[in-house]
Amino acid sequence: MSASLKRIIKSGWLGFRRNSGLSLATVFIMVMAISLVTSLFLLQKTSNYLVSSLSEKVDMAVYFGEEPTTDEIDIIQKELKGLPEIKSLQYISKEEALAKFIARHQGEQVIMESLQEVGGNPLLASLNIKAFEATQYANISSFLDSASFKNLISKVDYSEKKPAIDKMFSLTSTISNTGIVLSIILAVVAILIAFNTVRIAIYNSRDEIETMRLVGASNWFIRGPFLVQGMIGGLLAVLITFFAFGIALWFLSPKIDLVIPGLHLSSYFFGSFFMVIVLQLAAGLGLGACASWLAIRKYLKV
Amino acid sequence: MISFRNITKVYQAGAKPIVALSNVCFDIQPQEFVSIVGRSGAGKTTLLKLFLAEEKPTAGSIFFEKKDVHQIKSHLLPNFRRDIGVVFQDYKLLPSKTTYENIAYVLEVMGASDVDIKNDVARVLELVGLSNRAQNFPEELSGGERQRAAIARALVHQPKVILADEPTGNLDPYCTKDIIRLLTKINEMGTTVILATHDQYIINSLVRRVITLEEGKVIRDEERGRFTL
Structure with a gap:
């Protein structure tokens, strides 16, 4: 079992490395998807901060x-x-x-x-x-x-x-509702884009999958390397996104603080390191693995 | 060893059904070299696909070592296919793997040890004359070399049967001779070979059993057959 697992992981890594063009395109799309999810996380923080600081003033x-x-x-x-x-x-x-x-x-x-x-x-x-x-x-x-x-x-x-309070209430609920709707739309778009990219990558390999089946490979032996490839792509995308956001926030945070004093986005980002990483890993690995799993299912039917 | 029993295969193309095979019956004994000949569309490839359980027959059964191939549960099909080596006209080598890795893949899926894989792959590479091309990718090989690599892959796990579907279809006469010589050698080593072809030269030079298909029916089955379409 461990020898098979080792071979599956090795095969996944080789596939990722040798199809570098397609792999990089997939990683790029996943970076976009994870960036959207991370942006929503930060947007949520910003809108909550705005809502609470506005409410504080009333x-x-x-x-x-x-x-x-x-x-x-x-x-x-x-x-x-x-x-x-x-x-x-x-x-x-x-x-x-x-x-x-x-x-x-x-x-x-x-x-x-x-x-x-x-x-x-x-x-x-x-x-x-x-x-x-x-x-x-x-x-x-x-x-x-x-x-x-x-x-x-x-x-x-x-x-x-009262007019000011009503306006404030309307503004806070608008910010909150817009945030939720925007989050849902962007998350769905990100998932669909990433999913379709992986699907296209696997569609390109459908002949290979057929050959693997005909030479006696079990479904796991066929599916495994694709899952590994998807997860490597996801992991790489997470690392790229994390560092890109970290660096961007490090430089932009003082400027954002001038516009919205007290928000401290970079402190929040690095302070929530564990949550951010979990969120990004869930998005990256989850997207990569789920998309690979679902896309390959079609070609594994005997 | 292999029995085709009243095999019929009908494809539904729109409203009009196409009969690819009609009531085909024959047996193949261990270590036989059988050529299945016929014009394009006669049903040769369909017959091989049915044997590999890639498709299901409309009627009839195929037995391999007394087991009905189409009654094998889907999770056990890989085990059944490991008893068969397949050589395709278009080679079907995995493009992202080297020649060595393509051949080793079959042993890997069977769970062979690294040492066995190393020894067995080296042995078949030597047999097909590709030892010096082990680290090349399929796109770096000529047509003949690709087909030899495909034969090495079909052979490396010592299957009981080798199916070769038009293995020389894309090759020049020199390579064709090489490939047929190789298949004959494999057969002499004890492996049953089923060769689907419409190449007159191959059939007439082999002087082995020939099953002739026409419009999905067996019209001739001769022990030392010649190409007479």
């Missing part, structure tokens, strides 16, 4: 007419924390609001003079609310309309932010 604020007492704040926070939609709450007192305002407009003389003219602290105490998802702000707003502490609320800025 919040709503509840402003209080009179500054609530510490007990009232505790009650309000306790009630709101009972809502499953709430991700975080941050109470900002009148003094904190003023300090932040001053810090933000430090160098703007007109604003600072206006503030002095108004006198005292014109800002309201508020509660910043972050939900887990942009769609949940409508529910929170409805809850506030009927909350026990409603009399303390001066205004909720949800209605002002």
Whole structure:
């Protein structure tokens, strides 16, 4: 058995080496296919990052007419924390609001003079609310309309932010849906192209396969070298793709970070080394072996 | 050893059936040299394909050593085919393998040891006069050399029967003589040879058993036959 396996592997390797033109064409197509799968992996990361960073920017604020007492704040926070939609709450007192305002407009003389003219602290105490998802702000707003502490609320800025929130929601779901559809289409295209390339390669060998059958080769002895060839092609394609992506990301990542700060694609790529390799090997070896297996089946019928 | 029993083969080409073989019956004994002759389309190749279980007969049976060839389970067919060596008109050498590797392939599929493969391949290369061409690829060989390589491949595992389907069809008269001399030598060493041909010169020079086919039927079966189409 081990002698046969050795012969099958050797025969597969010789076939790959001696049909170098066709082998390289197959490897090239597989590099394209694996690159697509790897790109989808990175695209998914990018779109997730974009969606989450956009969602992070959305919040709503509840402003209080009179500054609530510490007990009232505790009650309000306790009630709101009972809502499953709430991700975080941050109470900002009148003094904190003023300090932040001053810090933000430090160098703007007109604003600072206006503030002095108004006198005292014109800002309201508020509660910043972050939900887990942009769609949940409508529910929170409805809850506030009927909350026990409603009399303390001066205004909720949800209605002002609603168009922006809706737009954000529509944008995030568009990015997410487009990503999924694009992933599926590209993955199918990549698989079909790689599959057909291997099929053509085996179709070219159909006469050889017939001869092998007629001289008494078992199906495994015929199929084995083709599977090995497919897998060698897949492995080579994985190595090429991995290094190509590694080098490209190494150089491009700083530029990408300028456009999308905090994304760090290269760290993600190398940080997920194991997952990337598994993904690429699954794509490369799987494609090579499956395509060879299916393509050769037709010619092995006795 | 080999029995063709009422073999009929009909191909369906559109609405009109084509009868390739009709009720063919004959036996072949061990170590015989039998030539099957007939014009193109007489059914010679079909007969060999049926014997190799490449195709199934429409009716009738073929027995090899008392086993019905077409009742052999598909996973056991390779074992059956290892008892037969085949020489094709178009050689059918594996283009990506050297002469040595083409011949060794048959022994490899049978699971022979590396040492046996080395010795046996060297022996048959010597027999067919191709020792100096062992490392050449088929495309680097002449027609005659390719056919000798194909014969070496058919012979290397010492099969019980050699089927040669128009083995000299693509060769000049000098190479034809060589190939026939080789097949005769193989037969004298104890291997049954079945030769399908329409070459008058070969048949008349062999003076062996000749089965003549015409329109799919056996019209003559002579012990020391001559070409009389």
